[in-house]
């Protein structure tokens with residue numbers, strides 16, 4: 001594991017660019033988000049606004065938790081509630097020029113990190129998979 | 140990154156033991172599996188049989204995909220179908236004495252690996268998080 005080479009790697013080379021990242025809008029219904037999550041097969045995806053700013057993450061467990069009533073699953077909530085009401089807003093954000101070392105410690109607790117530019121526009125995601133591929137090549 | 144030290148690490152020291160791993164049984168209904176997944180917050184968990192043998196993994200997207208009909212979400216399937224019918228059986232299995240190097244390459248495409256003993260009994264899971272923590276300590 002040649003640490004100098006590994007930690008010099010540029011985030012931009014490892015990240016998945018925004019046009020290839022499945023995402024939903026803040027005002028989308030829970031039903032729409034559930035369809036996008038199920039069809040993409042991803043467990044969590046970013047939530048953006050029409051200006052392409054990042055607002056949070058949505059996942060299938062978060063949606064199921066919101067519609068799970070005491071007696072039954074309240075499926076009607078899928079149409080009445082929107083993503084903004086239940087998304088997770090406490091998410092780490094990194095810049096394109098953040099160091100890989102900063103990202104490594106954030107990736108311990110997050111399967112992926114959202115990359116923003118200086119104006120706060122969503123640029124893409126850095127996944128654990130991308131980092132593990134590099135680790136394997138350097139091991 | 141001191142590769143000798145890092146790759147010498149013993150899987151048993153990093154793995155989550157079976158008693159702390161959320162799991163379901165092959166004959167459980169999809170409804171039961173959806174409740175365990177939602178309550179635990181995990182996106183995928185192991186499927187075991189009564190002899191504690193590993194049969195596959197179940198996840199919320201797999202369940203949603205199974206009940207998503209053309210016209211509507213067919214919620215009645217949650218009670219009529221069981222986990223065994225839709226679980227993912229193509230999963231990598233490792234032994235307690237597998238090398239960390241083998242695990243590293245498997246973890247590229249799998250968020251966690253299931254650990255079995257020589258008789259095929261489920262021992263626990265090795266997660267990407269556990270490996271990333273070690274990587275950070277050695278970086």
Ligand SMILES: Nc1ncnc2c1ncn2[C@@H]1O[C@@H]2COP(=O)(O)O[C@H]3[C@@H](O)[C@H](n4cnc5c(N)ncnc54)O[C@@H]3COP(=O)(O)O[C@H]2[C@H]1O
Nearest residue numbers: 020021022041042043044045111112127128129247248249
């Ligand atoms: N369609 C697919 N093709 C190949 N492999 C697949 C796959 N879907 C999932 N995987 C594998 O499973 C891992 C976990 O996926 P998960 O959806 O839980 O968790 C994913 C998902 O929540 C998110 N993610 C990854 N790619 C995405 C994308 N293009 N758009 C939106 N979210 C994405 O980042 C998390 C971590 O991704 P990572 O790649 O490290 O890790 C992925 C990858 O190794």
Ligand SMILES: Nc1ncnc2c1ncn2[C@@H]1O[C@@H]2COP(=O)(O)O[C@H]3[C@@H](O)[C@H](n4cnc5c(N)ncnc54)O[C@@H]3COP(=O)(O)O[C@H]2[C@H]1O
Nearest residue numbers: 108109110159160161180181182183184250251266267268
């Ligand atoms: N209750 C919690 N407390 C703290 N952090 C949490 C957490 N739930 C999730 N996380 C964080 O989110 C990551 C992804 O969790 P996920 O459920 O998608 O994916 C998880 C889950 O499918 C499975 N997993 C982890 N621990 C488990 C357990 N005790 N029982 C069953 N499955 C488990 O292994 C995957 C990878 O786990 P990993 O730890 O590498 O990565 C976890 C961890 O960093």
